[in-house]
Amino acid sequence: MRQHSAEAAQDFSSVDRTVLVAALVAELAKVLPAAGLLHVKEDLKPYECDGLSAYRELPLAVLLPETEAQVVAVMKICRAAGVPIVPRGAGTGLSAGALPHCDGVVLSLAKMKRILHIDPVARVAVVQPGVRNLSVSEAAAPFGLYYAPDPSSQIACTIGGNVAENSGGVHCLKYGLTVHNVLRVRAVTMAGDIVEFGNHALDAPGYDLLALAIGSEGLLAITTEVTVKLVPRPELAQVIMASFDDVTKAGEAVAAVIGAGIIPAGLEMMDKPAIAAVEPFVKAGYDLNAAAILLCESDGTAEEVAEEIARMKAVLEASGATGLRVSQSEAERLRFWAGRKAAFPAAGRVSADYYCMDGTIPRRRLGEMLTAITAMEKKYGLRCMNVFHAGDGNLHPLILYDANVPGELQRTEAFGAEILKLSVDLGGTITGEHGVGFEKINSMCDQFGADELRAFHAVKRAFDPEGLLNPEKAIPTLHRCAEFGRMHVHGGQIKFPDLERF
Amino acid sequence: MSDRTQDDFRDRILARKPLRLRGGGSKDFYGGIIVGDVLDTRAYRGIVSYEPTELVVTARCGTPLAELEAALAQRGQFLACEPPRFAPGTTVGGAVASGLSGSRRATAGSVRDFVLGVKVMDGEGRVLNFGGQVMKNVAGFDVSRLMVGSLGTLGLILEVSLKVLPLPQGDASLCFDMPQDKALAALNHWGGQPLPLVASCWTQDVLTLRLSGACAAVASACAKLGGERLDATVAGDFWTALRDQSLEFFAGETPLWRFSVPSVVPPLALPDLPQLIEWGGAQRWVRGELPAAAFALAAKVDGHATLFRGGDKANGVFAPLQAPLLEVHRRLKQSFDPYGVFNPGRLYPAF
Numbered sequence: 001m002r003q004h005s006a007e008a009a010q011d012f013s014s015v016d017r018t019v020l021v022a023a024l025v026a027e028l029a030k031v032l033p034a035a036g037l038l039h040v041k042e043d044l045k046p047y048e049c050d051g052l053s054a055y056r057e058l059p060l061a062v063l064l065p066e067t068e069a070q071v072v073a074v075m076k077i078c079r080a081a082g083v084p085i086v087p088r089g090a091g092t093g094l095s096a097g098a099l100p101h102c103d104g105v106v107l108s109l110a111k112m113k114r115i116l117h118i119d120p121v122a123r124v125a126v127v128q129p130g131v132r133n134l135s136v137s138e139a140a141a142p143f144g145l146y147y148a149p150d151p152s153s154q155i156a157c158t159i160g161g162n163v164a165e166n167s168g169g170v171h172c173l174k175y176g177l178t179v180h181n182v183l184r185v186r187a188v189t190m191a192g193d194i195v196e197f198g199n200h201a202l203d204a205p206g207y208d209l210l211a212l213a214i215g216s217e218g219l220l221a222i223t224t225e226v227t228v229k230l231v232p233r234p235e236l237a238q239v240i241m242a243s244f245d246d247v248t249k250a251g252e253a254v255a256a257v258i259g260a261g262i263i264p265a266g267l268e269m270m271d272k273p274a275i276a277a278v279e280p281f282v283k284a285g286y287d288l289n290a291a292a293i294l295l296c297e298s299d300g301t302a303e304e305v306a307e308e309i310a311r312m313k314a315v316l317e318a319s320g321a322t323g324l325r326v327s328q329s330e331a332e333r334l335r336f337w338a339g340r341k342a343a344f345p346a347a348g349r350v351s352a353d354y355y356c357m358d359g360t361i362p363r364r365r366l367g368e369m370l371t372a373i374t375a376m377e378k379k380y381g382l383r384c385m386n387v388f389h390a391g392d393g394n395l396h397p398l399i400l401y402d403a404n405v406p407g408e409l410q411r412t413e414a415f416g417a418e419i420l421k422l423s424v425d426l427g428g429t430i431t432g433e434h435g436v437g438f439e440k441i442n443s444m445c446d447q448f449g450a451d452e453l454r455a456f457h458a459v460k461r462a463f464d465p466e467g468l469l470n471p472e473k474a475i476p477t478l479h480r481c482a483e484f485g486r487m488h489v490h491g492g493q494i495k496f497p498d499l500e501r502f
Numbered sequence: 503m504s505d506r507t508q509d510d511f512r513d514r515i516l517a518r519k520p521l522r523l524r525g526g527g528s529k530d531f532y533g534g535i536i537v538g539d540v541l542d543t544r545a546y547r548g549i550v551s552y553e554p555t556e557l558v559v560t561a562r563c564g565t566p567l568a569e570l571e572a573a574l575a576q577r578g579q580f581l582a583c584e585p586p587r588f589a590p591g592t593t594v595g596g597a598v599a600s601g602l603s604g605s606r607r608a609t610a611g612s613v614r615d616f617v618l619g620v621k622v623m624d625g626e627g628r629v630l631n632f633g634g635q636v637m638k639n640v641a642g643f644d645v646s647r648l649m650v651g652s653l654g655t656l657g658l659i660l661e662v663s664l665k666v667l668p669l670p671q672g673d674a675s676l677c678f679d680m681p682q683d684k685a686l687a688a689l690n691h692w693g694g695q696p697l698p699l700v701a702s703c704w705t706q707d708v709l710t711l712r713l714s715g716a717c718a719a720v721a722s723a724c725a726k727l728g729g730e731r732l733d734a735t736v737a738g739d740f741w742t743a744l745r746d747q748s749l750e751f752f753a754g755e756t757p758l759w760r761f762s763v764p765s766v767v768p769p770l771a772l773p774d775l776p777q778l779i780e781w782g783g784a785q786r787w788v789r790g791e792l793p794a795a796a797f798a799l800a801a802k803v804d805g806h807a808t809l810f811r812g813g814d815k816a817n818g819v820f821a822p823l824q825a826p827l828l829e830v831h832r833r834l835k836q837s838f839d840p841y842g843v844f845n846p847g848r849l850y851p852a853f
C-alpha cells in the first residue's frame with residue numbers, strides 16, 4: 001500500500017531478498033528461543049496491523065524476546081544489519097504505530113509480561129512492558145491501591161504501549177495521563193545500551209528524558225521495565241448521568257462544571273447517534289431522546305462525594321439539563337460507564353467499519369466543532385457518532401464507513417483529516433492520546449512548521465542516530481510535508497522555501 | 503513592543519557569545535558555574551491569555567510569578583505545583599527553567615506535570631512552539647516538558663502555558679511530635695490511604711501535615727488523624743516560608759544539600775546533621791559539608807543528591823549521569839544550542 005525508503009535501512013529490493021532474510025534469521029536464531037522467532041508468512045499475518053486495520057504490511061520477521069538480555073542482543077544484530085525495528089505491545093494502538101515495516105522486523109514485548117514487584121508501602125509497581133494495564137490494578141487491589149490511567153482498552157493494552165503513547169483514560173482529568181503516573185522507564189537503545197529514565201524518587205538529575213520517552217511512540221528506545229505509581233482507591237465513587245436537548249448546551253455545561261471549581265473524576269459526553277448505537281447493545285439506561293448525555297463522576301470519601309455530587313447537580317441543572325440520574329450503587333455506576341466504554345465496539349455493530357479520530361480542542365470550541373462535523377457528514381456522505389473525553393476537550397468522532405464500498409475509505413480519511421485540521425485551527429491538536437503513528441503523519445504538517453519538525457528529528461537522532469527504530473512514524477520528513485502540500489504557515493510566510501513544490 | 507524585545511533577544515543570541523539567562527535572579531545560587539553576559543528576560547512579560555474554564559494560563563517568561571499567581575487567585579485558581587519564589591522578583595520563566603516545585607509536589611505533581619506548552623527561542627534565534635494550550639496532546643515529542651528543569655541550557659523559554667486548578671475549599675494543618683523514623687513510617691502509611699493529605703514537613707522531631715480538598719474530606723481526616731491543629735494564618739505563613747526556604751532551618755551559610763529519594767528510604771546515615779523532610783519522605787534537606795560521596799550515598803538508595811545552595815561546587819552540583827544518557831544530553835544540547843550560547847556549565851560542566 002505504500003513505499004518505504006528508510007535511508008539507513010538495507011535495500012532489500014536490489015539484492016536477493018531471501019538470502020538476506022535467511023542470513024538475518026540465522027543470526028537472530030542464535031539469541032532467541034525457537035518460539036520467539038517467527039518468519040513464515042502465515043505466522044506473520046497476525047502482526048500485519050494494529051488496532052487501525054486499514055493499514056497493513058508484512059514484516060520480515062516477528063521477534064518475541066523473553067528477557068531484556070535478548071532484547072539487547074536483537075538490537076545489536078539489527079543495528080549491525082541496518083534492519084528497522086518496529087516495537088509492539090498488544091497491538092491495540094489506533095494510529096498504526098505498530099504497523100510493520102516491509103524491510104524490518106516487529107519486536108513484540110508480549111512475552112515479557114511479569115509483574116516483578118509491588119511495594120504497597122512505597123506505592124509503586126515494577127512491571128515488564130508486556131503486562132496488561134488492568135492487571136496492574138488487579139494486582140494492587142488487595143492493598144487498596146490501583147494504577148490510575150485507565151484507557152478503555154485496559155483489559156488488553158500493555159504498559160509498554162501505554163508509555164509509548166502516553167495513554168489516558170476516562171479519569172485522567174483528575175488523575176493525569178501516563179506521564180503523570182510513571183516514575184521510571186528502563187529501556188534498551190538501538191545501540192543496545194540499557195538506560196534508565198527517571199528513578200524511584202520523584203525526580204532525576206539532568207534533562208527530563210522520562211517525559212521525552214513517554215509518548216515517544218517507540219521511536220527512541222525499547223521499554224523493558226516500568227515503575228508505575230499506585231494510588232489509594234477512593235472509598236466511594238458516584239456518577240451523574242445528565243441529559244441535554246442540545247449538544248451545545250451540554251458543551252456549555254462542561255465548562256460550567258469546571259468554572260464552578262469542580263474537577264470531576266470523569267467527565268464524558270456522548271451525542272445522540274452514539275447513544276442510539278450503544279443503548280440497545282449495553283442497556284445502560286441512557287436517555288434515547290437526549291441530544292447528548294454527560295457522565296459526571298465524583299470520587300473520594302463518602303462526605304466528599306456527597307458534597308461534590310450536590311454541587312455538580314446544581315451546576316448541571318442550572319445549565320439546562322433535562323434529566324439527571326445519580327448512580328445509587330456500584331453496579332449502577334458501572335452500568336452507566338459500560339455504555340461509554342463500549343462505544344467503539346457499538347460502532348462496529350452498527351457499521352461495517354469505523355474510523356476513530358482523536359483531536360483535542362479547547363472545551364469552549366466544542367459547539368463549533370460539532371456543527372462543523374455535521375456539515376462534513378453531508379460533504380463526505382458518511383455518518384459520524386461522537387464520544388468525548390469532554391473534561392479535557394479530547395474528541396473521539398467515530399466515522400462510520402464500509403471498506404468494501406469503493407472510495408469510502410478514501411472519503412473517510414479525508415473526513416478525518418479535515419477534523420484534525422480544524423482541531424489545530426481551533427487551537428488544539430491532532431492527537432490527544434492515540435498518537436501520530438503512521439496514520440496522522442501528514443496531519444503533523446498541519447500542526448508544526450519546519451523548525452519544530454527539524455527539532456523533533458534532532459531529538460530522534462540523539463537517541464537513534466541511524467533512524468532504525470520505528471522509522472517513518474510520528475514525525476514526517478520535511479520533504480513529505482512539502483510533497484503533501486500541507487505546510488503549516490506561520491504569519492503568512494511559507495515555511496519550506498528551500499524545497500521544490502509539487 | 504514585545505516583538506522588539508524578541509528581536510533584541512535574537513540579536514544577542516546570534517552574537518554567539520555565552521549568555522546567562524536571568525529573570526528575577528532569585529535562583530542565582532542554584533546550579534553550576536555561571537558565565538556570560540546577562541540576558542534579562544524581564545522586559546518580556548505579561549499574561550498572554552487566561553481562560554479559567556479551560557484551566558489554562560499562558561504567560562511570557564519575564565512575568566513575575568507573584569503577578570501570575572495573584573491573577574489566578576482572583577478567579578479562585580492556583581498553580582498546584584507551587585513553585586518556590588525564594589525572593590520577590592521570581593519570574594515564570596525562571597520557575598519553569600529550574601523546574602523546582604513546592605510542598606504539594608508529592609500529591610499534586612511537579613512543575614513539569616503542569617506544563618502544557620512552551621514557545622522557545624533556540625540557539626539559532628528561531629522561535630519554536632511545542633505542546634499547546636490543551637490538557638491532552640501527544641503530537642510530537644514532549645519537548646515542552648524537556649525544557650522544564652533544563653536550567654536554560656536548551657533555549658530561551660519565551661512563553662509557557664500552564665495547567666491551573668481550582669483552589670481547594672477546605673484547608674487544615676496538623677502538628678505531631680515524632681522522631682524521624684516514626685514520621686517516615688507514618689507518612690508512608692497515610693500516603694496509601696484515601697486521605698486529602700497534600701503536603702508534609704518534618705524537622706526537629708515535629709511533623710506538620712497539610713490537608714486540603716473538599717471541606718467534608720478535610721474535616722473527617724482531621725478527626726481521624728488527631729494531632730494539634732494549627733491556626734490558619736500561622737499555617738499559611740509556615741507553608742509559604744517552607745516553600746521559599748525562609749524557615750530557620752534554611753538560614754546561614756552552611757551548605758544545603760537536597761536528597762531526592764524514594765519516600766520509604768530509612769533515615770539517611772547523617773545523624774549529626776540538621777535535616778528537614780518534605781514530600782512524604784521523598785525530599786530531604788541536609789545542612790552541612792558533605793563529601794562528594796553524598797552523590798554515591800543517594801544513588802545507593804535509588805535517588806540522587808544535589809548541592810542545592812552554598813558549599814564547594816568543584817565536585818559538581820548535580821549527580822553524575824550514566825554514560826549513554828550523558829551522550830544523549832550532549833546531542834540534545836548540540837542540536838538546540840549548537841554554539842553553546844545558553845547558560846554554559848550551569849547544569850553540567852560539559853555543556
Ligand SMILES: Cc1cc2nc3c(=O)[nH]c(=O)nc-3n(C[C@H](O)[C@H](O)[C@H](O)COP(=O)(O)OP(=O)(O)OC[C@H]3O[C@@H](n4cnc5c(N)ncnc54)[C@H](O)[C@@H]3O)c2cc1C
Nearest residue numbers: 089090091092093097151152158160161164167168218223
Ligand atoms: C477499543 C479501544 C479503546 C481504546 N481506548 C483508549 C483510551 O481510552 N485511551 C487511550 O489513550 N488509548 C486508547 N486506545 C488506544 C490503545 O489501546 C493505546 O494506545 C495503548 O496504549 C496501546 O497499547 P498496546 O500495548 O496495544 O500498544 P501497541 O498498539 O502494540 O503499540 C503502540 C505503540 O507503542 C509502541 N510500543 C509498544 N510497546 C513498546 C515498548 N515496549 N517499547 C517501545 N515502544 C513500544 C509501538 O511501536 C507503537 O508505536 C484504545 C484502543 C482500542 C482498540
